[in-house]
Amino acid sequence: MTVTVRFAPSPTGRIHIGNARTALFNWLFAQKNKGRFIQRFDDTDVARSRQEYADGTLYDLHWLGIFQDATEYQSKRFDLYDAAVEKLKAAGLLYPCYETPEELDLRRKIRRTRGLPPVYGREALALSPEQVAEFEADGRKPHWRFLLPNFASDPQEPQRTEIHWNDLVRGEETVDLASLSDPVLVREDGTYLYTLPSVVDDIDMGITHVIRGDDHVTNTGVQMAIFRALGAEAPVFGHHNLLTTVSGEGLSKRTGALSIEGLRDSGIEPMAVASLAVLVGTSENVQAITTMAELGEHFDLAATSKSASKFDPDELLVLNRALLHRMPFSEARDRLFLLGVSDERAEPFWMAVRGNLDRLGDAEAWWRIVVDGPKEKPEFSDEDIAFLRTAFDLLPEGPWGASVWKDWTNAVKKATERKGKALFMPLRLALTGLESGPELADLLPLLGREGTLARRP
Incomplete structure (x- = not known):
């Protein structure tokens, strides 16, 4: 079996350091196991997905040193999802629901007042043909829910049904399907939510290990049930902790917070980003690692903390300085040339100034001092x-x-x-x-x- 992993962002913005953490974990895991890394774009949300964001993601990953073995787009795979829908319908595991968001919200509130969990009560399963016809006549279109296997014989009487897996990061995990609502897989307009296409693709692409953020832990229980419903074995799962800002806020592609593009434009070295993204929130000391191969030696999924990790951008500057201070001239030469450092003094110049740089671009100011003298004449007594x-x-x-x-x-x-x-x-x-x-x-x-x-x- 060839280890096969995937990084599957939605191309709705530029990826940030939190996304890069997931990509790096998958890439390093594949490298350690001589496996394959698939770049998959979950772009079923056609209205918000943009090719420019997909292209930008690939550029950001290549800049970090991550190179895919294959690139896939979910928007080109709808036939597979349609076939899976028909299979689930035929098995009686996908059923139509006609409630509006307002009606669903009211039902949740009623269940809370009765001391019941605010999960979907499967009322749609009890609809008569006449009621369905009435909804259709009113112009309502159904959304489709997956019937979770959390009952013995009567879906209206769910019982505790545990899904277990040995998580690569978190160890033994359990999700009770009775505590969850039947997930909506298909919207009223016929478009797909994340859940079903992800499972179908993981099956079709031979994904052996799914490594992602721990905000997906509950989703995993649902998706494992769908894997089984489609006659497939679920992959091995690993859920790593998430990165937050120093103030505890989550990172978002929509806001552009700490995007890889922004960090690159600010002069941060790729290995500074990779070192911090991989090592923060683990038992390893955060340090400036020079190469991806060396970073792989420090990478251990099991060493990742179960709690969220706060990401301090100031740490990037510390790592950036450390990388520059020991960067050989051969690595800096081409970039120095772009800054105008191009004569026979280039190498001794770099060896002289690198220990004083926060960013490689700062070398340009020192070159101007060497060539032209002080920017401003100092005043002396x-x-x-x-x-x-x-x-x-x-x-x-x-x-x-x-x-x-x-x-x-x-x-x-x-x-x-x-x-x-x-x-x-x-x-x-x-x-x-x-x-x-x-x-x-x-x-x-x-x-x-x-x-x-x-x-x-």
Whole structure:
């Protein structure tokens, strides 16, 4: 058996880091088990689904390092769902209901007042042919519910019926079907809700493991019953905890909160996103992992907490810095070229500045300082101006090697008797215009003697 997993978002917006967590869990699980990863778009909601969002999702996943073995669209598979509907109808497991939302809401309220669970009472099963004809004459169209197997012989007398599975994340799980309403599988307008197409596709595509958020735990009990009704074995399920904002709010594609697109545009590295998305809310320490292969070594579904995990965007910056600070020039070279860093100084420049970057794009500002000098001329006291002029007069002749900064400052210290901050800060300000930054010993050879003299106040 080939392990086969799927990531199945609705293309109704750009995916966020919570969606990426699910995708990464599936991808890493497939990689660990030498399996297949199917990208499936649950786009049966034709009114809200957009191809641009599907394309954007694929771009985001590829940016993260996730590559699918196949891409499927539910909107192209309606014949399969129609056939499943007919099979369930023929078995007496899908029945028409004519209640309006208002009528259903009233019934739920009545059941609550009687101390009963607010589940659907299966009133539609008791409709006479005359009542059905009357509804049809009034222009009502039915929605269709799946008859849950939670009774012995009379559907009006449900009894506790447990569905069990060993969850990859949560361990032994149980759902009582008697506590649930018969789910609506087909709307009045003939369109499908999520539940049935998902099961049909999982069967048809040979999905062996379903890894998704724990907001689907109850759905799993229902879907396992539908798998059996369609004559199929259910896959193995794993339900991971969800990510929330620091304030505890859920993430949403509709609001664009912490979208992968937005994080990418803000300069966050893909492995910073992947590291945090996978490791937060697990027994593993959150750390900056350099490659997806290495991240896979830290990935363990069973190590995921059962409670929701708060996601702090500030942690991304910490991970981003860690990745940049050890990023080799070979990995940064092409992106530096796009920033204009393209001459023979590119590699020593990168090695000099990478330890001071929050985002790779910040290197552009440092390159401008190296090439053009400080963005704004710093202001100095008369005393510091006199000191700097003396210092620049002592600038060593070329050629300059790695020791030029040490040779220069030793000579300045001897001539001026300045040391510590009083010596180094005016020199840093004159050379870069900033009070902090890369080691001047690394920057000075990049400036060259002529470039350094050009900064003499």
